[in-house]
Amino acid sequence: MTTRVWDYLPEYAKEKDDILDAVQTVFGSGQLVLGESVRGFEAEFAAYHGLGHATGVDNGTNAVKLGLEALGVGPGDEVITVSNTAAPTVVAIAGAGATPVFVDVRAEDFLMDVDRVAAAITPRTRAVVPVHLYGQCVDMAPLTALAERHGLKILEDCAQAHGARRHGRLAGTMGDAAAFSFYPTKVLGAYGDGGAVLTADERVDRDLKQLRYYGMDKVYYVVRTPGHNARLDEVQAEILRRKLRRLDEYIAGRNAVARRYEERLGDLVAPDGLRLPATAPGNTHVYYVYVVRHPRRDEILEALTRHDIALNISYPWPVHTMSGFAHLGYRPGSLPVTEALAGEIFSLPMYPSLPESVQDRVIDALRTVLETL
Numbered sequence: 519m520t521t522r523v524w525d526y527l528p529e530y531a532k533e534k535d536d537i538l539d540a541v542q543t544v545f546g547s548g549q550l551v552l553g554e555s556v557r558g559f560e561a562e563f564a565a566y567h568g569l570g571h572a573t574g575v576d577n578g579t580n581a582v583k584l585g586l587e588a589l590g591v592g593p594g595d596e597v598i599t600v601s602n603t604a605a606p607t608v609v610a611i612a613g614a615g616a617t618p619v620f621v622d623v624r625a626e627d628f629l630m631d632v633d634r635v636a637a638a639i640t641p642r643t644r645a646v647v648p649v650h651l652y653g654q655c656v657d658m659a660p661l662t663a664l665a666e667r668h669g670l671k672i673l674e675d676c677a678q679a680h681g682a683r684r685h686g687r688l689a690g691t692m693g694d695a696a697a698f699s700f701y702p703t704k705v706l707g708a709y710g711d712g713g714a715v716l717t718a719d720e721r722v723d724r725d726l727k728q729l730r731y732y733g734m735d736k737v738y739y740v741v742r743t744p745g746h747n748a749r750l751d752e753v754q755a756e757i758l759r760r761k762l763r764r765l766d767e768y769i770a771g772r773n774a775v776a777r778r779y780e781e782r783l784g785d786l787v788a789p790d791g792l793r794l795p796a797t798a799p800g801n802t803h804v805y806y807v808y809v810v811r812h813p814r815r816d817e818i819l820e821a822l823t824r825h826d827i828a829l830n831i832s833y834p835w836p837v838h839t840m841s842g843f844a845h846l847g848y849r850p851g852s853l854p855v856t857e858a859l860a861g862e863i864f865s866l867p868m869y870p871s872l873p874e875s876v877q878d879r880v881i882d883a884l885r886t887v888l889e890t891l
């Protein structure tokens with residue numbers, strides 16, 4: 519059997535009664551859309567973060583898009599982000615009608631190089647989308663200071679960083695609003711699609727609740743600005759309520775998997791060879807993915823397939839090199855760190871209920887491959 523980088527079935531085996539009870543709760547509730555479960559999840563997700571408001575939406579891409587729209591971003595605006603991210607970050611910026619502008623990432627931790635943001639600001643810049651990539655936070659303090667000086671909004675892309683902290687503060691509580699995805703692989707994952715936007719700002723929250731509901735207010739049922747149908751599904755919301763109670767356990771489980779990789783691969787680390795993920799000072803990591811780096815990545819992945827191990831690359835193609843974004847005018851060499859990383863990174867299996875036997879099989883195969891490279 520080929521080893522998978524992610525698998526929800528071990529978790530489902532443990533949590534089946536609770537998950538199916540969540541489904542029954544909704545099916546028997548008499549309200550299948552925007553009912554008690556969405557409202558309950560929104561309140562509990564906001565409370566977990568110590569913030570006033572959360573809006574459940576249908577996926578993380580729309581969380582970014584509606585989040586930007588609620589912050590006033592639209593056609594003609596530029597939004598600064600990174601190219602080393604999941605494509606949906608950028609698709610959502612384009613979906614809001616804005617133009618994505620990329621800055622490079624730091625070689626040590628693959629996160630937005632905040633020092634480069636000032637040079638990317640133009641008179642059309644309206645917002646910045648820092649991506650808390652792979653499970654740890656961007657250096658937010660200098661970014662929020664810069665945004666304040668230039669009157670820019672910050673939407674945190676937290677799709678990979680549920681429960682991650684920077685200097686004790688939770689991801690999603692450091693900008694004007696924050697977008698989350700509950701795609702099944704994420705640190706807090708649904709049994710299907712889901713997303714949410716967090717904010718402390720009551721007006722932004724009110725706009726979000728209209729934007730996901732055709733742009734209609736729920737008092738007069740009148741559309742003033744056409745919006746979207748982008749509601750979080752009631753069943754997914756109830757499952758997420760159950761799973762939110764276990765979020766800190768999931769994070770501890772991911773950290774235990776990461777520690778085991780460090781213990782069993784640490785001796786193979788070399789400046790010109792294997793490099794394991796580095797946690798930036800001040801961060802606590804939630805290891806959405808466990809991304810390692812090696813200059814001979816392609817040979818390693820090829821050799822691992824002979825051990826029946828297929829690993830992922832997050833992400834093999836920087837967004838600015840994708841044909842769908844060619845019109846933005848970036849060229850090979852535009853973002854040298856991002857481009858170099860894309861050729862060298864790969865991900866080891868990571869999920870809280872990853873069986874040790876599976877992890878050991880990957881570790882043993884990787885050791886064999888690296889020692890005979």
Ligand SMILES: *Cc1c(COP(=O)(O)O)cnc(C)c1O
Nearest residue numbers: 577578579604606607677699701
């Ligand atoms: C997963 C992800 C998204 C999109 O979330 P979906 O729920 O799949 O739409 C956006 N940004 C980042 C960084 C992601 O990892």
